[in-house]
Amino acid sequence: MLERKFTSVLEDFLLENQNKILLVNGARQIGKSYLIRYVGKRLFANFVEINLKEDKEGEQVFAAVHTTNDLYMRLSNFYSKPLGDKSNTLVFLNEIQSYPHLMTMLKFLNQEGRYRFIASGSQLGVALAQTPSVPLGSIEIQEMYPLDFEEFLWATGISKEWIESIHSQYVNEEALDESTHNLLLKRFQYYLLVGGLPEAINAYLEDRNMLKVRKVHQDIHNLYRIDSSQYDAEHKLKIRRIYDMIPSNLENKKKRVVYKKIENKTGKHFSDYADEFEYLSNSGVAIEVLAISNPRFPLAESEQKHLVKLYLNDVGLLTSLLYGLNVNAVLQDIRSINLGTVYESVVAQELKAHGFPLRYYDNKQKGEVDFLIDNYERLQVLPLEIKSGKDYTEHSALSKFLATPEYGIERAIVFSNEREIFQKKGITYMPIYYCMFLKKDVTDTNAVVLPELETI
Structure with a gap:
């Protein structure tokens, strides 16, 4: 079994939070159902799983459920042995977006407290938007990613203790020795090829046969294309077209979506495709990055939704589409191959998995910077530039960005293949694999405890 960080999220919630229902959102084929099943069976004597997508496409046993008693009756018929109570019974409503009316019912199931419930879906954002009464206060939504x-390092035999020692060097901005650097860089290159989808990783671990890995990528990519077309007749072709355009858009100098190319019509704007972008983002198959032209902390105050970049949710899918079975495109330093798109994609994937809203800098005079994230410790914006070639110290847009006094930016990071870590003109140069240590969460819990108020 692949070890996942999300396991602790499930365990902590099910053991400690007795007053809410957890909804796990994320793209299909990222391991949601497997992990919930694994944790649920370990923590509860009675574990009941209902796949509502299969039910909707089959007998539709749960389609006519409109009261909690209806649901309890069908559960008792579905499960072969007597159910217990909240202390020992967990009911898993898999693919709950298939029946939006059950989303509303979660509030009442939670209030009655007859059993513990957990739900998952690949399009919960879309389903919640279509739910007439969202059960806020009764649910907690957690996002899961590839x-x-x-986690890929864990799967390939790298111990947590070894990674922790590397993390301490990252914190101290120390370079690794040559052999450790080469080992990590090679693992990183393999991650670019295999990606983070569990089925692809398991296929790789079985016998390192890239033919099998690429077959998994092709199947999942086709599945995403089919899923992304199941919106309605008006939108489905545009959704598929936008999704299919992602790799080619990323190969352009300006990687953002060109709206007139979606339907080959001039005069098109973001507003014409807002529903399609929302679907692709909410279903988890695409990662959306919004533009910032006035980079001030917090970045949420300055988002521009009309200039959008999209990345695939998994870098393995991207390298499969771009290079097929030619692994040398990634493993060897081939001058004609520009891996900038791939490197940006994997950093987008890392930042998204670590809780960062994704933004990039766009300015007609100064150019573009790959990513901007909020630095909560310094209450500043932290720019990130991703480089895959030998020219990693050449970045005119980033230099102009830092030289703009009104932005008040003191520091930036450039990630590249180079081992050495050094600072120059406010920029810290780091090896690309250190991007795995970028975290949004505050780790010092004492830092978020408010002092007592003065008495009046």
């Missing part, structure tokens, strides 16, 4: 690079 395996990040650190």
